[in-house]
Amino acid sequence: MDDYIEINRRNWNDRAAIHVKDEAGGYRVQAFLDGADNLHDIEHAEIGDVKGLRIAHLQCHFGIDTLCLARRGASCVGLDFSPVAIAAARDLQARTGLDAQFVEGNVYDARKLISGDFDMVYVTWGAIGWLPDIRRWAKVVSALLKPGGRLYLLEGHPSLMTLDEKTAELRPAYDWRTPEDRPLVMDEETTYTGDTAKLAHTTTMEWLHPLSDVVNAAIGAGLRIDALNEHELLAWQFAPLMVPVEGRRRMWKLPDGFPRLPLAFSLMATKS
Numbered sequence: 001m002d003d004y005i006e007i008n009r010r011n012w013n014d015r016a017a018i019h020v021k022d023e024a025g026g027y028r029v030q031a032f033l034d035g036a037d038n039l040h041d042i043e044h045a046e047i048g049d050v051k052g053l054r055i056a057h058l059q060c061h062f063g064i065d066t067l068c069l070a071r072r073g074a075s076c077v078g079l080d081f082s083p084v085a086i087a088a089a090r091d092l093q094a095r096t097g098l099d100a101q102f103v104e105g106n107v108y109d110a111r112k113l114i115s116g117d118f119d120m121v122y123v124t125w126g127a128i129g130w131l132p133d134i135r136r137w138a139k140v141v142s143a144l145l146k147p148g149g150r151l152y153l154l155e156g157h158p159s160l161m162t163l164d165e166k167t168a169e170l171r172p173a174y175d176w177r178t179p180e181d182r183p184l185v186m187d188e189e190t191t192y193t194g195d196t197a198k199l200a201h202t203t204t205m206e207w208l209h210p211l212s213d214v215v216n217a218a219i220g221a222g223l224r225i226d227a228l229n230e231h232e233l234l235a236w237q238f239a240p241l242m243v244p245v246e247g248r249r250r251m252w253k254l255p256d257g258f259p260r261l262p263l264a265f266s267l268m269a270t271k272s
């Protein structure tokens with residue numbers, strides 16, 4: 001179990017190298033460099049004006065969303081444990097001159113690695129499933145926030161993640177709560193962007209955290225819940241049966257005729 005960091009890091013190094021090349025176009029790297037904003041509609045609608053805010057972006061991947069927040073006028077620090085992702089993030093920062101710094105490290109060490117207090121901790125799309133202990137994560141978030149500072153968390157819905165994406169009817173496949181010491185061990189040859197490049201390190205270790213665990217972890221860490229929203233859209237094609245949403249960039253939904261399910265959730269909470 002202790003080697004989950006190293007196992008996942010190797011996999012994320014491979015993915016980061018593929019994602020930053022962006023041959024499948026999912027990350028819109030060139031459009032971003034040309035000045036486009038890369039945030040999805042959901043976070044755009046929910047985060048409000050970030051101008052002048054100091055934002056810590058945890059598990060920032062190769063920094064493109066961090067830099068989009070900076071382009072909106074925030075001063076940002078992004079943290080990720082993948083050296084490949086952080087090197088790519090620093091390169092994008094140097095090319096754009098936006099107000100962001102990037103720190104390499106485990107999210108659980110974020111308070112030690114990043115100085116200062118933040119107006120917002122920003123965590124989106126595919127982050128907490130890599131972490132065994134959600135309460136420990138929430139304590140780190142709380143420690144990074146100044147009093148009155150806000151958490152913005154936007155994630156794939158844990159109920160969706162219990163389903164087998166490869167089956168036509170999305171059959172239940174995983175327990176809704178993954179024990180800390182018994183991670184789900186996954187094996188994927190390629191990444192989720194549709195890029196056909198093969199990963200050299202295909203194994204990952206992952207955890208499903210029920211919505212109640214996430215909410216209670218935030219409360220337990222001293223955060224007041226401002227809103228919990230559920231969404232019928234997702235930022236990646238979780239299952240082959242999902243279809244792109246017309247008119248909305250990089251969003252996916254279940255096809256017409258399939259029972260409606262929550263595909264994502266967002267949690268907004270304030271440090272009291």
Ligand SMILES: C[S@@+](CC[C@H](N)C(=O)[O-])C[C@H]1O[C@@H](n2cnc3c(N)ncnc32)[C@H](O)[C@@H]1O
Pocket residue numbers: 005008012013059060061062063064065079080081082085105106107108124125126127130131
């Ligand atoms: C799906 S990405 C984050 C989503 C991001 N919004 C994006 O799509 O650009 C997940 C990120 O979590 C990072 N990660 C996974 N486990 C981590 C850990 N323990 N500490 C820090 N970063 C971690 C990976 O390196 C990866 O960049």
